[in-house]
Amino acid sequence: MLAYTIRRVLISVPVLLGSTILVFIMVKLSGDPLESIKLRNPPPPPQTIKLEEHRLGLDQSWPLQYWNWLKGLVLHGNFGAAVQPSDNIGSEIGSHLWVTMRLVFFSVLIALILAIITGVLSAVKQYSALDYTTTFFGFLFLSMPVFWFAVLLKSWGIWYNQNVSANTFYTIGDKSVVLENDTTWGHITDVAGHMVLPTIVLGLAGYAGWTRFTRASMLEVLNSDHVRLARAKGLRSRKVLVRHALRNALIPLTTVTALDIAALLGGAILTETVFQWQGMGALFVQSLRDKDAHLMMGWLLVSATIVILFNLIADLLYGVLDPRIRHA
Amino acid sequence: MTEPTTKAAAPSAGKPVATDPATGRVEREFTVKDRSQFQQTMRRFLRHKLAVGSLIVFLLLVLFAFVGPHLWKYQYTTITPDNSVPPSMKHPFGTDNLGHDMFAQVLRGLQQSIKVALSIALIATVGGTLWGTISGYYKGFVDNALMRFADLILTIPSLALAAALANNFSGSWWIIAIILGGLAAPYVGRVVRGMVLSIREREYVEAARALGASDIRIMLRHLVPNAFAVVVVNATLLVASGILAETSLSFLGFGVRPPDTSLGVLITLGQGAVNTRPWLFYFPGLFIILVALTVNFLGDGLRDALDPQQTRQRR
Numbered sequence: 230m231l232a233y234t235i236r237r238v239l240i241s242v243p244v245l246l247g248s249t250i251l252v253f254i255m256v257k258l259s260g261d262p263l264e265s266i267k268l269r270n271p272p273p274p275p276q277t278i279k280l281e282e283h284r285l286g287l288d289q290s291w292p293l294q295y296w297n298w299l300k301g302l303v304l305h306g307n308f309g310a311a312v313q314p315s316d317n318i319g320s321e322i323g324s325h326l327w328v329t330m331r332l333v334f335f336s337v338l339i340a341l342i343l344a345i346i347t348g349v350l351s352a353v354k355q356y357s358a359l360d361y362t363t364t365f366f367g368f369l370f371l372s373m374p375v376f377w378f379a380v381l382l383k384s385w386g387i388w389y390n391q392n393v394s395a396n397t398f399y400t401i402g403d404k405s406v407v408l409e410n411d412t413t414w415g416h417i418t419d420v421a422g423h424m425v426l427p428t429i430v431l432g433l434a435g436y437a438g439w440t441r442f443t444r445a446s447m448l449e450v451l452n453s454d455h456v457r458l459a460r461a462k463g464l465r466s467r468k469v470l471v472r473h474a475l476r477n478a479l480i481p482l483t484t485v486t487a488l489d490i491a492a493l494l495g496g497a498i499l500t501e502t503v504f505q506w507q508g509m510g511a512l513f514v515q516s517l518r519d520k521d522a523h524l525m526m527g528w529l530l531v532s533a534t535i536v537i538l539f540n541l542i543a544d545l546l547y548g549v550l551d552p553r554i555r556h557a
Numbered sequence: 558m559t560e561p562t563t564k565a566a567a568p569s570a571g572k573p574v575a576t577d578p579a580t581g582r583v584e585r586e587f588t589v590k591d592r593s594q595f596q597q598t599m600r601r602f603l604r605h606k607l608a609v610g611s612l613i614v615f616l617l618l619v620l621f622a623f624v625g626p627h628l629w630k631y632q633y634t635t636i637t638p639d640n641s642v643p644p645s646m647k648h649p650f651g652t653d654n655l656g657h658d659m660f661a662q663v664l665r666g667l668q669q670s671i672k673v674a675l676s677i678a679l680i681a682t683v684g685g686t687l688w689g690t691i692s693g694y695y696k697g698f699v700d701n702a703l704m705r706f707a708d709l710i711l712t713i714p715s716l717a718l719a720a721a722l723a724n725n726f727s728g729s730w731w732i733i734a735i736i737l738g739g740l741a742a743p744y745v746g747r748v749v750r751g752m753v754l755s756i757r758e759r760e761y762v763e764a765a766r767a768l769g770a771s772d773i774r775i776m777l778r779h780l781v782p783n784a785f786a787v788v789v790v791n792a793t794l795l796v797a798s799g800i801l802a803e804t805s806l807s808f809l810g811f812g813v814r815p816p817d818t819s820l821g822v823l824i825t826l827g828q829g830a831v832n833t834r835p836w837l838f839y840f841p842g843l844f845i846i847l848v849a850l851t852v853n854f855l856g857d858g859l860r861d862a863l864d865p866q867q868t869r870q871r872r
Contacts, residue, residue, distance in 0.1 A: 244709055244712055245712075248709050248712060248713055251709065252713075252721060255721050255722060255725070256721065258725050368853050368854065368857075369846070369850065371797070371849070371853055372797060372801075372845075372846050372849030372850040372853055373801075373846055373849070374804040374805060374808075374842070374845055375801075375805065376805065376808045376824075376828075377804070377845065380824075380828045380831055380838065381831070381842075384831040387832065488711075491713065491715065492714065492715070492716075494714040494717075495714040495715060495717060495805070496716075498714070498716060498717065498809070499716075499805055499808060502809065503828075513717055514809065517720060517724050517811070520724075525721065528717075529713060532713070532714060532717070533713055536711075536712045536713075537712055
């Protein structure tokens with residue numbers, strides 16, 4: 230299993246490199262990052278522009294720029310110079326990533342728990358009222374733009390706050406700027422309070438597809454021979470459901486969950502933008518506005534690594550769920 | 558599906574089973590009525606009430622989007638003297654702060670969004686089918702190269718990649734469609750490749766090859782038609798995800814750009830007014846949901862109808 234993991238990690242290195250090259254070219258094509266400085270009125274002296282170009286490495290050819298970036302990253306762990314002079318890309322990504330990952334983690338957790346429970350129940354009680362309700366809501370959330378739902382929920386939160394004249398739901402930011410109760414516990418509750426609405430939004434976006442998927446794969450397993458045999462043996466129905474049916478139904482769900490992580494990160498960008506979080510979403514939009522190739526490549530490297538990591542975890546989980554698939 | 562495909566023939570009144578002298582066919586007590594795969598699929602699809610209803614609603618929406626603007630009294634660019642009025646008989650969906658009639662705006666937005674979504678599905682399906690078929694059929698080096706490239710695109714959140722790409726262009730609807738369609742192609746490609754890998758080992762493909770059929774012929778006549786069911790279902794679902802992808806891109810400011818409009822642009826412009834002038838935000842949103850919902854139901858019905866392994870009788 231260790232050898233398998235190492236092999237998988239090694240295979241993903243060229244994929245990561247390839248994607249950074251792709252994005253590097255794309256950002257380079259999108260225009261001059263110093264445009265805003267050059268258009269300043271009065272125009273800055275030519276030395277200033279020269280210095281900036283040198284600082285960002287723009288005075289070199291593209292391949293050399295990329296090579297220097299790669300060298301800096303591998304040898305010094307340095308993500309390169311940012312267009313905004315005050316920013317250090319490495320620490321920026323670090324703090325923003327933490328904000329985004331806790332959102333994604335809790336959303337996935339809630340979405341999976343809900344999806345498995347409702348998916349299993351609606352497969353067991355096929356064509357019941359519960360099944361129709363779950364199916365309807367699954368389809369509804371599948372058909373709803375993530376940010377439309379986010380804006381909707383935010384406005385409901387604001388409306389509720391106004392009606393009860395209390396700040397029950399936090400609708401802006403990932404934490405309070407000034408905290409009255411400045412203790413560790415105060416910080417945790419503050420952050421948790423800010424997470425409620427965004428987590429619901431992103432969680433339901435993931436839930437929609439997964440509950441449909443759980444239902445479909447549960448139905449397939451429930452109709453299979455080994456479940457019929459387990460029932461014929463006289464096992465208790467709970468045991469048949471959990472040990473024989475659910476365990477098998479979870480295998481395809483693992484794949485789908487891992488594959489959806491990339492889409493969920495996209496959803497996180499939107500959710501964070503609506504709730505004005507300082508997460509990876511804000512960083513991404515900034516890199517596009519600034520035409521900042523280094524920031525963009527750093528962003529991409531981190532999010533692609535997360536996607537690859539989740540896929541790896543999914544593959545390792547196969548072995549746990551299905552003893553036939555053991556990675557030698 | 559346990560369909561009655563046999564029909565009782567005219568009672569043969571105690572006559573012994575005989576051979577029809579004219580055709581040489583055996584006259585049997587029960588004759589089997591032939592049904593092509595298409596006919597079977599149609600029968601199964603038409604029995605799926607929700608899917609048929611969705612198809613009708615979707616077609617009505619398309620008609621509404623493409624014919625409506627010609628019949629409605631305001632153009633989407635017309636600036637009326639009424640600013641920010643709530644829905645009324647004159648302006649069924651109200652107006653925005655500049656005096657644009659929201660009904661005309663929603664019609665135009667719906668039209669642009671449907672155009673984008675259908676183009677995305679078309680581009681992704683054609684591109685992905687080609688990608689997957691070539692990759693699965695040739696295997697080896699070609700397969701490796703194509704699939705590693707697909708991996709590359711699949712590891713990056715496609716919304717991010719689309720935004721970075723669209724940042725280079727002006728926001729016309731067809732550029733957005735090409736970008737989003739191109740980014741969805743690897744998903745289709747992967748699915749098709751999986752199908753092709755199993756189909757290419759079948760006996761009939763081997764037979765075709767033995768008879769000297771060219772690679773192109775095998776791909777077009779044997780591989781693609783047999784993967785068709787999965788491709789069609791995928792294409793339908795791509796329309797739904799396409800319309801959502803367009804709205805997301807427009808929300809970030811990298812999609813269709815004003816003065817042209819789409820449903821995504823409309824809800825983005827309306828989000829600030831959600832508590833004060835809710836009609837600006839809710840009406841475009843409802844139309845997105847309506848389109849995506851009908852298309853999703855349609856795809857679900859098609860999947861049930863096209864899946865030959867489907868044995869459960871739907872109620």
